[in-house]
Amino acid sequence: MKADKTIAFLGAGNMARSIIGGLVQQSYPSQSIWATARSQTTLDKIPAQWQIQTTSDNKTAVQQANIVVLAVKPKQLKDVLATLAPVIVNNKPLLVSVAAGIPTSQIASWAGDNSLAVIRSMPNTPSLVGKGATGLYANKHTTQADKDFITELFATIGNSTWVEDEELLHAVTAVSGSAPAYFFLLLESMVATAKKMGLTEQDAIKLASQTAIGAGLMAQQGEYTVTELKQQIMSPGGTTEQAIQFFEQNGFKSLVNDAMEACYQRSVEMATEYK
């Protein structure tokens, strides 16, 4: 990609570090990446070998930037933007929010100008290893060139999906933004049982995580539906059938549905909670 833009990440936490780490590993020029946090402790978590620019002064970072990634917690965003509004209104960087729930209209308003270009994203932490999945929405003030650049940027750390209706980002949050944690919970549970069955933790992680990667890749190929892929493993009278029947008879699908609905609803609530 044409890496000719300076990107400032406000809030160098878990999500920002996942994206930055992915960009650095994909050779985005590190001198064009800024990251901020209030505490040195947070800034110290950025690996020194990334050689990006860091500061505890948001204004310094924003002044350099063509793109400002808003990566603080949703409840912190209003105050961060209020302080920076004069410089944002003056420089008009492209704002890219990763904050769950907060609408683009709210972001532009907090930043002091309703006509600012704002892209709202819902990335996930596998961005760190180049396997991120990101949902994207652009407000009407965003240009096609802005969208193209952001598409290329997220393509360096995984894949991305644009949605036309901003409300769909709540669903993206339930399906991919929060979802690495669902898979980690499943792995955590599987590893605990594998240890009871006599495997070492190391061997159990190695076997189960490779299985997760392989299953994900097969689903992504799309040659078979996920139902067909599941059935291919279930030999009649065999072992898999026992596990799958147990899952399905004990409410696995409704558990997943209810967990995702709870995630979705929380995202919807956050849109109004921090007004």
Ligand SMILES: NC(=O)C1=CN([C@@H]2O[C@H](COP(=O)(O)OP(=O)(O)OC[C@H]3O[C@@H](n4cnc5c(N)ncnc54)[C@H](OP(=O)(O)O)[C@@H]3O)[C@@H](O)[C@H]2O)C=CC1
């Ligand atoms: N974690 C995830 O998987 C995902 C998170 N998100 C979104 O990403 C955002 C960040 O989440 P996450 O990374 O998990 O949270 P973290 O708490 O890890 O990161 C937030 C960071 O913001 C910094 N910060 C707080 N206030 C300021 C400020 N005024 N100026 C500069 N930096 C500040 C904090 O550091 P310090 O206290 O030192 O200032 C902290 O490290 C959230 O809005 C969340 O909704 C979206 C998708 C996935």
Ligand SMILES: O=C(O)[C@@H]1CCC=N1
């Ligand atoms: O839990 C959260 O609020 C954030 C948003 C998506 C993933 N983590």
